[in-house]
Amino acid sequence: MSEHSAQHRPHVVDFTDATLALGERTLWQELTLSVHAGEFIAVLGPNGSGKTTLLRAILGQVPLTSGSLTLHGRLGYVPQQHADDSDSMALRGRDLVGFGVDGASWGIGWRGRRRRVRRVDAAIAEVGATAYADAPLGLLSGGEQQRLRIAQALTNDPGILLCDEPLSSLDLHNQRLVVDLLNARRRSRDTAILFVTHEINPVLPYVDRVLYLVDGRFRIGTVAEVMNSATLSELYGSHVEVAEVAGRLVVIGGDGDGDHHHHCDEQGIDL
Numbered sequence: 001m002s003e004h005s006a007q008h009r010p011h012v013v014d015f016t017d018a019t020l021a022l023g024e025r026t027l028w029q030e031l032t033l034s035v036h037a038g039e040f041i042a043v044l045g046p047n048g049s050g051k052t053t054l055l056r057a058i059l060g061q062v063p064l065t066s067g068s069l070t071l072h073g074r075l076g077y078v079p080q081q082h083a084d085d086s087d088s089m090a091l092r093g094r095d096l097v098g099f100g101v102d103g104a105s106w107g108i109g110w111r112g113r114r115r116r117v118r119r120v121d122a123a124i125a126e127v128g129a130t131a132y133a134d135a136p137l138g139l140l141s142g143g144e145q146q147r148l149r150i151a152q153a154l155t156n157d158p159g160i161l162l163c164d165e166p167l168s169s170l171d172l173h174n175q176r177l178v179v180d181l182l183n184a185r186r187r188s189r190d191t192a193i194l195f196v197t198h199e200i201n202p203v204l205p206y207v208d209r210v211l212y213l214v215d216g217r218f219r220i221g222t223v224a225e226v227m228n229s230a231t232l233s234e235l236y237g238s239h240v241e242v243a244e245v246a247g248r249l250v251v252i253g254g255d256g257d258g259d260h261h262h263h264c265d266e267q268g269i270d271l
């Protein structure tokens, strides 16, 4: 983080004593968090801990149970990738990106359409997808599709990008491309990034802070503050071991969340 010196930057999102309960379950309680412009926050936690719901709360799709959430600026959203997204042969990459542009704000008629096309072209160029933007989505690789999804989120010129597991189903090469792309955007435009992920290692060099959710509890802090055995053991309420292996974090343990940690283990040693 350091060079970003986030504390002095404007806020893009403020949670104050925010609690979200769905039915009987409290996903998080009394969350106070200000996301600063240009900040990269990784949102971690086992399955069902409320990571996606946190993004949905920011998007205004789920109301808080109590507390407040204030947005300052526009949102960009890169949703979780679904296997059947790639079915489409009728939809071109360019069409997908165009969905991100709110037609009404560009006016109608030729001039409005031209501005809209320029906006879409600029977003496609920003993610390096110009060469394949006119191909049917169904013919594109997962990595290419993911870059177009990011382009869609950028058409709105967001102050914060909400990314829901944008690396899942990408190989290591494409993971790097996508992470570099997001990082370049925050460097060039001070766009904050809230990055939901099961696997911190691909983004580890860029993460300013971690928000770790477990079973209604959470910790917020730098990687060093949160990703250590003492803090995660306390958060999980069971023994968790965090080890650094060749610059990567390996998390072992965690209450009944074998998948998550198995995944971390795998990724921890395959590089």
Ligand SMILES: Nc1ncnc2c1ncn2[C@@H]1O[C@H](COP(=O)(O)OP(=O)(O)OP(=O)(O)O)[C@@H](O)[C@H]1O
Pocket: 022, 023, 027, 045, 046, 047, 048, 049, 050, 051, 052, 053, 054
């Ligand atoms: N509208 C809803 N009504 C009731 N329960 C819901 C609703 N939306 C989500 N949930 C539940 O809230 C919990 C948190 O879901 P969420 O998708 O936010 O978790 P997550 O941390 O993103 O999980 P994963 O890592 O599996 O994607 C889950 O148990 C889910 O079933």
